[in-house]
Amino acid sequence: MHTLAQLRAGELSGITRLDLAEGLTEFPREIFDLADSLEVLNLSGNALSALPEDLHRLTRLRVLFCSDNRFTELPACIGQCAALTMIGFKANRIAHVPAAALPPLLRWLILTDNCIETLPSELGERPYLQKLMLAGNRLRGLPESMHNCHRLELIRIAANQFTDLPQWLLTLPSLTWLAYAGNPLETEADAAALDATPRIDWSALHLEKKLGEGASGVIHQAVWQPADQPSTPVAVKLYKGEMTSDGSPLHEMNACITAGLHSNLIRVEGRIVDHPQQTAGLVMQLIPPSFRNLASLPSLASCSRDIYPDDLRLSAAVALRIASGIASVAEHLHGHGITHGDLYGHNILWNEQGDCLLGDFGAASFHEISDSLESRALQRIEVRAFGVLLGELLARIDSGLSDELRGVLEDLERRCCQPQVLARPGFSEVVRQLESL
Structure with missing residues (x-):
């Protein structure tokens, strides 16, 4: 974290990223002295309610974070920043998003935990839009124009006021990670499963x-x-009870319970009762230290794609065991009316033998178990996430994979990721094919 004193003394000349949180009520004009180099500006955790009209003077600015401030409107001036691709205004008081506030190269927009009821139709005219975080607002719909967002891969609309999902949303060719829990449209969690969960006294x-x-x-x-x-x-997980980028942590807890038992899930032992602060929590199976995360979270540059260690190499047997385990648990979840919503390498724990566990149900949502076009589409969107994961595993296999087998797996990856959502295989078919190998 930098200081205002450093900025004013000229000590930060030439930096590419500035992080400044000092209870600011006004934008420090000295930031413009960094215009020749500044690419990432983080002013989160201040008391700002406006930005200067000439913000576009920061010609190299690519990323702007202004979360946890006092904005009531997304500032129109940011739309004039020609190089800006990522905007984060989480946990403000934003009720209005003007079309002028959307820069032409917009790729990643975070407006979580605000007061937004509508979005401008111009959002559908941002061809590079890839990641959209809208959980915890008052939205009842999305602009119809967004059916043109063919690069959109991740969208969070949990904890809003949707009574149904836009049908065009379920046809977007690149949509891969979708979270919509906590809306009126969502099917309820299995009450019997919740009631049957053992209660463990704090x-x-x-x-x-x-x-x-x-x-x-x-x-x-x-x-x-x-x-x-x-x-x-x-292991004990104590929930914070605050709105996250994925949605409500209490929905996550319900999804963990409803998911039931599977060899590739972390077992839930019970839910905590009588915590002195009434904090919600789960008691879960303790995972051996031999397990580790398969990947790290996406970076600012990768946007929606995980970061893998440069030296990660897998045998074909281990990679196939991971792929089979994840496909199997995804089939299990879909059978229980749950989409995980965040099927990623960074949410998978694995060991050297290829044993794996899918965790983090923060983006999970419930849907009808009965077969319908909507439930099938929701499941096939998640199949695309598996296809992305399969491609990432294939890229890291260094032994034991014949050209013939690689061709079969690459064909499965293509089928899982094809743009026609309902033409993708379901997880039952994916599991059968992987088992046959």
Whole structure:
């Protein structure tokens, strides 16, 4: 994090990224002294409500973050920034998004947790739009013009006021990751599964070290001491209860429970009751330390695609075992009326033998179990996510894969990713083909 004093003293000359959070109520004009180099400007966590009309003087600016401020309107001036591709205004008070605020090269727009009821039709005229985060607003629909957004791969519309999904949305050729939980349109979670989940008293848990933290909650290693039974090492996830980019953490908890048991899912032992702050939480199976994340989150540059270690190499047997496990658990989830919504390498834990677990249900949504054009389309959108993953695994196989087998798998990847959504195979077919190999 930089300081205003450094900026005013000229100590930041030539930097490409500026991070400034000092309770600012006005845009520091000294930022324009960095116009020849500045590419990423992060003014999140201040008290700003406006940006200067001449912001376009920052001619190299590609990324602008202004989350957790006091904006009530997306500033029109940002639309004049010719190089700007990524905009983040999460957790403001934005109620109005003017068409003029959308720069021509817009690729990634984050407007999570605001007060937006409508979006301008010009959003559908941004051909590079790839990632759109709109969870936690008051939207009832999307502009019809967005059927032209053929590059859109990820969209989050959870926790809004949608009573149905736009039919054109389900036909977008590149759409891969969709989250819509917490809207009136969504099918309810399985109440019987929620009621049948064991309740674990907070007093029976002893938290140990922190294992990790995400947007929706914090995970601790813990010891569970049931009455009159041996103690058990477990993982405890305590939900933050705040709106995330994917949606509500409580929807995530319901999806984890409803998903049930599968060898490629992290087992839920029970839900926590009687927490002193009434914090919601789950007690889950503790994963051995031999498991690690397959990939890292997308970067600013990769936008919607995961980042893999440069030195990650897999044998064909391990890669196929991972692919088969993920296809199998996705088929299981769809059978329970759940789309994961975030089927990515960074949400997969794996070990050297190819055992794998799909985690993070933050973007999960419920749909009708009965077969319909809509449920089939929702499932085939997720099949595309699997196709992307399969391609990423194939790119990292360094042994044991014949030319013939590679051709078969590359053909499966193409079929999963083809632009005609309903022409893609379902996961049952994908599982059968992988098992035959």
